[in-house]
Amino acid sequence: xxxxxxxxxxxxxxxxxxxxxxxxxxxxxxxxxxxxxxxxxxxxxxxxxxxxxxxxxxxxxxxxxxxxxxxxxxxxxxxxxxxxxxxxxxxxxxxxxxxxxxxxxxxxxxxxxxxxxxxxxxxxxxxxxxxxxxxxxxxxxxxxxxxxxxxxxxxxxxxxxxxxxxxxxxxxxxxxxxxxxxxxxxxxxxxxxxxxxxxxxxxxxxxxxxxxxxxxxxxxxxxxxxxxxxxxxxxxxxxxxxxxxxxxxxxxxxxxxxxxxxxxxxxxxx
Numbered sequence: 704x705x706x707x708x709x710x711x712x713x714x715x716x717x718x719x720x721x722x723x724x725x726x727x728x729x730x731x732x733x734x735x736x737x738x739x740x741x742x743x744x745x746x747x748x749x750x751x752x753x754x755x756x757x758x759x760x761x762x763x764x765x766x767x768x769x770x771x772x773x774x775x776x777x778x779x780x781x782x783x784x785x786x787x788x789x790x791x792x793x794x795x796x797x798x799x800x801x802x803x804x805x806x807x808x809x810x811x812x813x814x815x816x817x818x819x820x821x822x823x824x825x826x827x828x829x830x831x832x833x834x835x836x837x838x839x840x841x842x843x844x845x846x847x848x849x850x851x852x853x854x855x856x857x858x859x860x861x862x863x864x865x866x867x868x869x870x871x872x873x874x875x876x877x878x879x880x881x882x883x884x885x886x887x888x889x890x891x892x893x894x895x896x897x898x899x900x901x902x903x904x905x906x907x908x909x910x911x912x913x914x915x916x917x918x919x920x921x922x923x924x925x926x927x928x929x930x931x932x933x934x935x936x937x938x939x940x941x942x943x944x945x946x947x948x949x950x951x952x953x954x955x956x957x958x959x960x961x962x963x964x965x966x967x968x969x970x971x972x973x
Contacts, residue, residue, distance in 0.1 A: 721901065721903045721923060722863070722867055722902065722903060724867055724871050724903060724921075725838055725868055725871060726838070726864075726868060728814075728834040728837040728838075729819075729837075731840075731841045732814060732837065734845075734862060734865050735810075735814075735837070735840060736811060738841065738844040738845055739811070739844055740807075741848055741859065742767075742770065742803070742807075742844055742847065742848050743800055743804050743807065745763070745848075745851040745854075745855050746763070746767045746799055746800040746851075748855075749763055749854065749855035750763065750854075750855070751764040751767070752764065753854040753855060753856075754854060755853070755854045756853065756854075757849075757850050757945075758850055763851060763854045764799055766850055766854070767799050767800075767803050767851075768791075768792060768793070768794065768795065768799070769791050769792070770803065770843070770844065770847050771795065771799075771807070772790065772791040772792065772793050772806070773791055773840075773843060774806040774807055774809065774810040774840065775809060775810070776789060776791070777810060777836050777839070777840050778809050778813040778814075780823055780836065781813050781814060781823060781836050784821065784822055784824065784833070785823075785824055786824040786829075810840060814837055814840075817833045818833065819833050819837060820833070820834065823835070823836070826876065826880060827879075827880070839876075842868070842869045845861050845865055845869060846940075846944050846946065848861075849861065849941060849946055850946070853946075861936075861940060861941075863898070863901050863935065863936045863937065864936075866898070866901075866935075866936035866937040866939070866940040867898045867901040867936040867940075869940045870896065870898065870905065870936060870940050870943060871905070871921070873940070873972055874896075874905055874907070874943075875919060877971060877972040878916060878917070878971045878972070880973060881970055881971060881973060886914075887916040887917065888916070888917065888966055888969035888970070888971060889965045889966060890907060890908070890917045890962070891909065891962060892908075892909065892928075892930070892959065892962055893907065893908040893909070893927075893928040893929050893930075894906075894907045894908075894917075894931070894963060894966055895907075895922070895928040895930070895931040895932070896931075896932050896939060897931065897932070897933045898934070898935065898936035898939055899933050899934060899935055899936075900935045900936055901936050903921065903936065904921070905919055905920070905921055905922065906919070906922045907919050907966070928958065929959050929962055930956065930957070930960065930962040930963045931955075931956070931957045931958055931963075932955070932963045932967070933954055933955040933957075934952055934953075934954035938952040938954065939952075939954070942954070943967075943972065944971075944972050945970075949964065949968075
């Protein structure tokens with residue numbers, strides 16, 4: 704594990720230029736296109752009965768069915784702007800890889816034709832904009848691609864830029880969504896998360912009002928926090944999504960380790 708010293712406040716400074724996040728809606732499309740193609744490849748080449756240990760009792764086939772249905776669900780929202788019924792278990796009724804490829808193609812075609820600024824239902828609020836779904840579907844696939852690769856006994860690397868953006872989405876979208884249902888994660892004092900390969904950093908501090916979730920902001924320059932967690936963006940992202948344990952990632956933790964471990968152990972994503 705990282706540093707063992709405990710400090711009342713840890714002063715953190717870096718000068719690396721941060722990657723720009725979030726991306727523009729169009730900026731997600733090349734990444735999404737590559738990700739769905741790689742996921743399709745696993746559906747064509749790996750054992751569809753292989754367990755996906757990061758997704759409970761699912762097999763790879765179940766993961767493929769889930770993701771294909773999610774793509775079609777998201778595409779329907781982008782087309783209509785309205786929330787659609789969630790049915791993520793509809794069977795393809797034929798070749799799973801072909802069915803998934805068609806769902807991914809439908810999603811990409813829909814996003815390319817969409818105006819990102821138009822109003823649409825999102826996971827964050829009833830009246831968001833369609834740009835949300837460019838980002839959300841990219842991260843939906845990037846995390847599930849890790850699941851598929853693990854089931855296949857292979858490796859799948861997340862682009863550092865996408866991983867850093869995924870961290871930002873967890874902290875800004877997923878964590879508040881979980882908080883509304885299950886309460887905020889423990890955070891008695893400030894915590895800094897830093898992606899060492901991209902330079903992106905997020906300062907989290909306790910809410911001003913009891914019962915509210917942490918206040919999060921992207922930061923740069925010199926920062927003071929009670930604890931700091933540093934690791935490559937992919938490792939941080941997969942830790943937040945509970946795809947890797949803190950022990951596996953072994954981030955550098957400075958300051959009050961109990962703050963870092965308490966936060967990272969909490970449920971932060973749906």
